[in-house]
Amino acid sequence: MSATTAPAGPAAAPAPQAGFRPPNMPLTTLGLALASFMQVLDITIANVSLPTIAGNLGGSSSQATWVITSFAVSNAIALPLTGFFTRKFGERKLFMWATLLFVIASLLCGLANSMGLLVAARALQGFVAGPMYPVTQALLISIYPPHKRGQAIALLAMVTVVAPIAGPILGGWITDNYSWEWIFFINVPIGIFASLVVGSQLRGRPEKLEKPKMDYMGLITLVIGVGALQVLLDLGNDEDWFNSSKIVILAIVAAIALAVFVIWELTERDPIVNLRLFRHRNFASGTAAMVLAYSAFFAVGLLVPLWLQRNLGYTPIWAGLATAPIGILPVLLTPFVGLYATRFDLRIVASLAFVAMAFTSFVRSGFNLDVDFQHVAMVQLWQGLGVALFFMPVLTILLSDLEPHEIAAGSGLATFVRTLGGSFAASLTTWGWNQRSTIHHAELTEHIGAYDPAIRQTVDLLGRGDLQRGAVSLNQMISQQAAQIGFNEIFHLLGILFLVVIAFVWFAKPPFTAKAAGGAAAGGH
Template sequence: MQDQTYKPPSLTLAVIALALATFMQVLDSTIANVALPTIAGSLGVSSEQSTWIITSFAVCNAIALPLTGWLSRRIGQLRLFIVSVSLFTLTSFLCGIATSMPELIAFRALQGFFAGPMFPMCQTLLLAIFPSVKRGAALALISMVTVVAPIVGPITGGWITDNYSWPWIFFINIPIGIFCCVAVWQQLKGRVDTIAKMPIDFIGIALLVLGVGLLQVVLDLGNNADWFESTQIIIMTCISVVALISFVIWELTEKNPIVNLYLFKDRNYTFGTIALVLSYAAFFAINVILPQWLQIYMGYTAIWAGLASAPMGILPLIFAPLIGKYAHKMDMRILASISFVVIGLSCFLRANFNTSVDFASVAEVQLFMGIGIAFMFMPLTTIFLSNLNHEQVADASGLTTFLRVLGASFASSLTTWIWNRRADFHHANLSEHVNIYNPGAVEYLDKMGGATQTNLASVNSVVTSQSYMMSLNDYFYMLGILFFVLIGIVWFSKGPFIKSSSSTSDPKLPTTEASAGH
């Protein structure tokens, strides 16, 4: 096999452009969240209707991700990147000029679909311009962007919404997108892509759209619909499960599948992906529950909650270049284990929070967790890509990113559900002690002026706050245990993980008639 490394005229410019494209795509998945109330008021719709701005993006993004490998073979990796970024930039502009909620939802759906291939293609093209021995540096860069962008998103979105107007959360993509397209095309246009002329798997695409689309809708709307108390949720879940099972069976027997499920025959890809998906889901859960608790029960504004969470991105910025430079000399399983230990310990520290915790204490734990985040993404990505050749990277990156995004969706939905359920449990237990037979409760009410309706409501507010605090502690304790369990999972993979030549393993690839072209 020929050397897959391509040397662009300016490696620095190519890396900056690819990193910016990744940053823009990941940023856009969170930047609109804090602006939903403002957008709803501007377009004259309810807050529930505005959530479709997030749901439509997530659904179409989830559908597009597994298609990335197939699309890259069909039109070429560079072309897919340029087309995706161009159309993502165009739909960002359309989102900004939308004058009604149906328009905005439609444009966000298209934006989500075109965003799908961007991250896998950025990862694939970065690996194509770095030698195998420097692969860690490329993956460390992607990891740093993946961590920082979700933190910056809500803070930036809140600042833009407060100081300008909500369309600018979409308009800021336009100059970045144009720069990325021009720079990447100029730097990589000399690289030869292998384009495969193969039939379109229409049945596979239909099953994927139906199964993944409905599953994402269920995950996004399940909490508001009270999950399986809703007939609509039950029906969508059943259809999704049947469609996804049929999709797996079909893809394993189809001659030209759109998703290469045979990648899971590779041991490192399987266990690396499992560890990455579960660790990212748990990491995402932390980012979901902590800001909610700070805003709802600790009185923080959205921006201050974001600032309290932001320190976890500081140390990855510092450590990522060092890890990328020296990681090839270390066992990736050791680095991943260090990550899981640190993040697990940070969860146990949060499990000891109480309602008197101050901003500095929250921020310090976030800063400490940043050590673990710095050591998480790059080693795990190196592990799952370690045995794959260059032609398989796009398939693997797209499929793993899809599973990672889906894991984050599960984490988001389950986090809110578990937090509320545990809070109800603790509220019921604590409320049992607020009665005339409890001297402490009677004394507390007497100090307030007696068991009046107002005072009882005040006591209930305190009980509710404590219930959610205890539920938060339970949840972080559970997440801490999960991270320590992940240490065992990552050691099922087998080294070495960084080689000086192309891959050794070759999970079955779709049969193609390849032709060279740009």
């Protein structure tokens, strides 16, 4: 890792990089932020382009989903390895090489002439993207003075929120106006710029490298366990979950491999993933709060566009425009949150965020099929207030009691668990919505009698004399209403979950301030 391992405390010696400042701080910050934005953007930018990609490359829709799945699986495997990579190569070199390899992988994605090549290139892209966000976070924290680290974390928080929102909109626009290849080609100039700028600006930054031995058992069980789990979560809904032998086998493999992984890493002298970081109280409680809140937030971001398109008939672009206001307040307020939040108890700031996000979830639980665009967009806007107050305080809390040399590993581990939480949320909420919709459809049709004169008259009116067509129309109306009730129930549960998260935040203990060695996140009580 790129710091000494001296214990932090009032008398601790400064870490080697504690006093290092790049020649041009704004330019360095821009390079780091652009790389992070590019990496997070690519998680969602290809989603709306999948039908076009499948058509152009002669693949099926199920094959096209592997463009997303391959990225997610390899990204999830690489994230917890960040600590090992930083110890071996140093944060500056790891950032440069990961970013340049991301550029190469993006170029290969755009040049792919078959679905197999594209999936392989996306897998490479996902793997090298893994360390980029955690290392960017560690570098930003190390180059900013303690009283400004909250602003650095707030900047990354804004990237985390805005990039996934911008991804589908930008991807759809590029695909419609140019060609799908350009959703990958645009990474090339951005990545080269970011890598060269950060590499030159941080040249001379002292780093203490180690020679950690390769923990092969940890690596193998991590790859098998996380790979099987991620594929299970991605395919679960399509395969009807545990009614499929494929899902059962994946679940067994994942459970065994991850159990061996956890036991091995906790007993290994030099583990490839340092699970002992959870001994830190703030890291453990902050990570738990981050995972639960991000999972609920991710579920909102997934369900609202799906609901707009399935139930209200929105096109993908209009669904994107209706949901986009969630990013307005984070962009406007994040600089102020970074500047002033540390003057308050960060647990209060985070609690206010979760109250705001719970409130908007409860509002959505009262939506109906007649809700208009303005109402949907306004609720998204107000959820943005909660998002603006969410990421920076929770990130600061979870990093606050890590030693300087643990920050990159801690950020990678927290991001890994958060990513898995998002995958669980995506699978569970869509499954839950489908299940509740089916149940409510059955309940609603129980009250419809085929020989009821009122029902027959309704069917006749809907079909304009054609009973079969009228029956189909009535069934569609019932399906829409059942899906709406299921949607409302899911959001009621999400609102409760946001309130539950508040308890985890209050397990953390102040002060949420930088370590004396100068490497931890700044915060305030």
